[in-house]
Amino acid sequence: MAEVLDAVKADKLKARASYAGAAINVLQTLIKIGFGILGQSAALIADGIHSLSDLLSDLLVIIAVKLGSREADHDHPYGHRRFETIATVILGVSLIGIGGAIVWSVMERMADTDRLPVPNVLSLAVATLSILINEWLYQYTKRIAKITRSKLLLANAWHQRSDAISSLVVLIGIGAVMLGYPLADGVAAVVVALMVAKIGLNLVFESIKELVDTSLPSALVEEIRTAIYEIDGVEGIHLLRTRQMGEDALIDAHIVVDPRITVSEGHMIGDIVRDDLIKRFDDVMDVLVHVDPEDDESLQEQSRPLSRGEVQKLLNRYLADFKWVIDDFRIHYLDGQIEVEVILPFALSQQSEQLEAIKKQCKRMRVEIKKIDNVFVFFKV
Secondary structure (H helix, E strand, O other), X not given: OOXXXXXXXXXXHHHHHHHHHHHHHHXXXXXXXXXXXXXXXXXXXXXXXXXXXXXXXXXXXXXXXXHHXXXXXXXXXXXXXXXXXXHHHHHHHHHHHHHHHHHHHHHHHHOOXXXXXXXXXXXXXXXXXXXXXXXXXXXXXXXXXXXXXXXXXXXXXXXXXXXXXXXXXXXXXXXXXXXXXXXXXXXXXXXXXXXXXXXXXXXXXXXHHHHOOOOOOHHHHHHHHHHHHOOOOOOEEEEEEEEEXXXXXXXXXXXXXXXXXXXXXXXXXHHHHHHHHHHHOOOEEEEEEEEEOOOOOOOOOOOOOOOHHHHHXXXXXXXXXXXXXXXXXXXXXXXXXXXXXXXXXXXXXXXXXXXXXXXXXXXXXXXXXXXXXXXXXXXXX
């Protein structure tokens, strides 16, 4: 399980990783493009543009973290984490555009072999240094992404890993040109560009899935379902919905409890479900628990049930002669029907004549009122 930090520390770590990445990518962009021009390597220039896209992604992460870390407010009751998701989409689209532009430029140059530059050993050294720097940056950013559970930062880490891989491709391309294969540098530049575009596509697709509230992975949903079933008092789950918001997960659960327990006990079980899921699963930010007395998902649509006020009026009508002895009554809404429990004082249990009259009227009410399935009489000690 990853180390869990509070929101303030997590945001500071994310910002630190992004600032470090931005500083390194500024340096790499200048070095690669500069030495790519001096060393006559199209692939190294393309790799420099890739580093520039890394720099843009670092700046995007910094802005998104700043916006996404704001507390929930009236207009955004679930917080602002979706800013990170939107930023990831923008980053992905920009990478696709950058990749396409590089391919277009290189293909035009490869059409005229006389225009192809010949890279030198200086470009080779710059590509080697870039591989080492980007691999270190990837490991550093990935570690902080796991600690802070930031998908945007993890995406940025993989972006940096792709820069290391692209530099490796550049290294191979430059080496091949120096061995007598003039098109190798251009081919390497195209490969790097396609890698950049693929990363962009992946980021866009994953972020869109989140924006349209795609469910959490099925294996994780089953873990959540199992955890709910393990809680004492939960007799069933008939609706479990999940969605992602930034690095946080939100859950809606309909649990089934014993229909005869009190409202307060059912509420208590719901609170335990919520607290246990938040404590057990690091990504879970909030859980909305709906407590049901039965699995009503498969029930056919019913007409509007009787309200408590309407049941009160029926009792006043059918038990008009005994209103003064009724302590209370309870209603159970089950299987599309109503069960009514009439609470009488214990002393009335000894008065057989009145008790029989009450039972007779209760039976009559059950027969005449189709929405009432049964009427029970209880005595209060």
